[in-house]
Amino acid sequence: MTGHQVVGPGVVVTDSELCASLGLGVIRDGGSSVDAAITTALCQGIVHPHLSGIGGGGVMLVHDGRKNESVVIDFGETAPSRIQEKILQHDLQHKSGLLVGVPGMLRGLHQAHQLYGRMPWHDVVVRAANIAKEGFNVSDSLARAIDSQKGKNVSKNFRAMFLPRGQPLPPLSTLKLPHLATLLERVASHGMEEFYHGNVSEEIALTVQANGGVLTRADLANYSSVLQEALTSQFKGYQVHVPPPPSAGGALLYFLNIIEGFKFTEQNQEAEFQEGRVQALRQRGHVVQRVEHLSLVLGAERRGDVMHGVTDPRSTEASAQAITRPSPRVQIKPGS
Template sequence: MADRPAGNPHATRSTIHAPNGMVATSQPLATSAGLQILLKGGNAFDAAVATAAALAVVEPMQTGLGGDMFALLYNQKNKRVEALNGSGRAPQLATQEYYLSKGYTEIPERGILSITTPGTVDGWAEILEKHGTMSFAEVLQPAITYAEEGFPVSEIIAAQWRRQESLLTQNKDAERTFLINGKAPREGELFKNPRLAQTLKAIAKDGRDAFYKGEIAHQISDYMERNGGLLRYDDLANQTSTWVNPISTDYRGYQVYQLPPNGQGIAVLQMLNILENFDLKNYVHNSAEYIHLLVEAKKLAYADRNRWIADPDFTEVPVQKMLCKEYAKQRSKQIDLSKTTEHVEPGFEIKGDTVYLTVVDKDRNVVSFINSLFDAFGSGIVAGNTGVALQNRGVAFSLDEKHLNCLMPGKRPLHTIIPALVLKDDEPYLTYGVMGGDMQPQGQVQVLLNVVDYGMNIQEAGESPRFRHTNEELFLESGISSRTRLELIEKGHKLVSGLDIFGGFQGILVDSQTRMLRGGSDPRKDGCAIGY
């Protein structure tokens, strides 16, 4: 790597600074779309929807109109954090009995039976209606232009797209929508999605009802019925997003906000509560002792996550117990600093692929926003001429009737996508996310500790080498030293290699003294932060 003439000579790029507004996303054209809206006088909420729509065009394997969204919002008018759950529900025909009768013990990972109701477009509409100043027609225009006139595919996205060629060829409409002569577009190749452009134009003209009650809904429903799917017109017509009360914890004087279940954001807060019982000043960053501590804290939080997180409309989720500081203190005592722990159980019992974006505007309104199809291109299904890839979020349900996250019609599944928002002295301080399935909570914690405990700037915090723990395996990025690897093996960790699994960070920090904006963007993605 080049040696930069800066305080951190091995960083990939400088922190972005700007006085007015800023957008950070995983694709430069999408960042530009959000910036266009800000420069035209739109606020952060308008720009967030424009950016999300643009990402649905230029990064289609990760996000789209057929997926779900979540957002944390801070509006300077009411001075409080709001949370929007824009996740879809299981179709009314999706029952445990149906899948079991077909011989399934688990919901298929891909294909037509993995599809749940898309929540994205309704979530966009909610944000614009409650906080926006622009119409759908205005904020969707950049996305429509990219879909209709085409865009040159960026480097990392081209590689991710290429890895999904075989999936896309299994569905005729997916193949003709997302492949060119049976192949994914190459880096720099112009790609158009005219079918998606028409869908976006319909929404621009008639709003969310064009997607959920108009011709698009009929096309999706008819396709599902003809091809053995379970999603129907009524599922789409009845889809609603939900404004919910955010959950939070105090970490060393910073108020960290997440959405409540059915999302996994509570795992972030539990990890922070556990780690607060340790003085991280005694731990060298990314040393074996440091990584071991974080992995063991992650195991404790994820054990509770896997046991308790489900749709609160269908079951009681013990949120207050999970967020209790005393409970975290007791859990922290279970960590053995000398060796790894296997088979971690939940701490108590009760009887009875993804894109992230963030926008801050000149008034310091903030949106922390995440939009996802779950796996790359979701189910791998495109319904007819809509140009929309439909998510495979149904795979997150269990077919075990005793499990809290068991499949039921109209139920929302356990969700992995989680935006984060951090306040300092009741004002926005850091809006960020780390996309990537169950990497998201552990990635968010690593980035926040980099800022709060280790004093890194927003760019360094996002690009610093990360780890990912899954099941009993520990993945380490190449920047983590061989000495650290050896010491982790001695503590009992099973180290394995991986690529493109460490998440994608985007973040904006509001300087509490100057009110200036500082942006960071992950070199693991194609994107950037841009301000003005």
């Protein structure tokens, strides 16, 4: 991790020192931890647009220590209403708009702020907007992502932002995103109406359709984030809370339950843990497939019931017992 900041009872951790500092400022100025998370998430979407952003979605888990309860806000992207399986069989390289889902990021962050925010919405969002307006240094990760697009059929706007004069932006160069800054300022002042119902929604829909997609203004207007209960389990005496499917949180709990049930010897504890972790992750791969399948087939209403077998430690005892005693690390050969 390259960015972590601590203030009083608050901690902000990201892979961007700039965004961690921004979130820290929110806490220092009296904002809640959720206020800080919102500002930090928006900042991450600005400095790492290849990994995150308001055009996508996500999930947030909030634990209320006073009430001892965890709430999950699911704001993942959804498929446009007109999408059909046969449509996705087209050449997606020439119809990239078909890969665009209904963005949920802003809707979900806004709901989180309504439930747990302390600082005004405008202040929370504008702090991130200022980063886009004033500029930031291009990270190595972003520079590599931009360079990978050199020579490809990218949009005019992409070339203007990231490939000036046909050359990819190098690491540490300054990048400003004034159009994104303006959009975030409008969202800060006018709320969700600006993005999901106003002129912005029309611009998004028309751009997607111009690239072969089927997203409509109605899809944006009808989008809503979903409140869910967190999955809960125990690990080494600690209570662990994770989001339900389609997040991989259930698979993480399954993995932890297997590791907890595995008995390590004092002599080779580190080597055995590493090998046990690898074998447990192999088990986890099957669980991820199972979770994804259940999410698709059964839908959100029944996910809590079917996940019981994944989160219940008793269900993983057989898996833990099935893991063979690992060999000391010195006996593991390259390529094995």
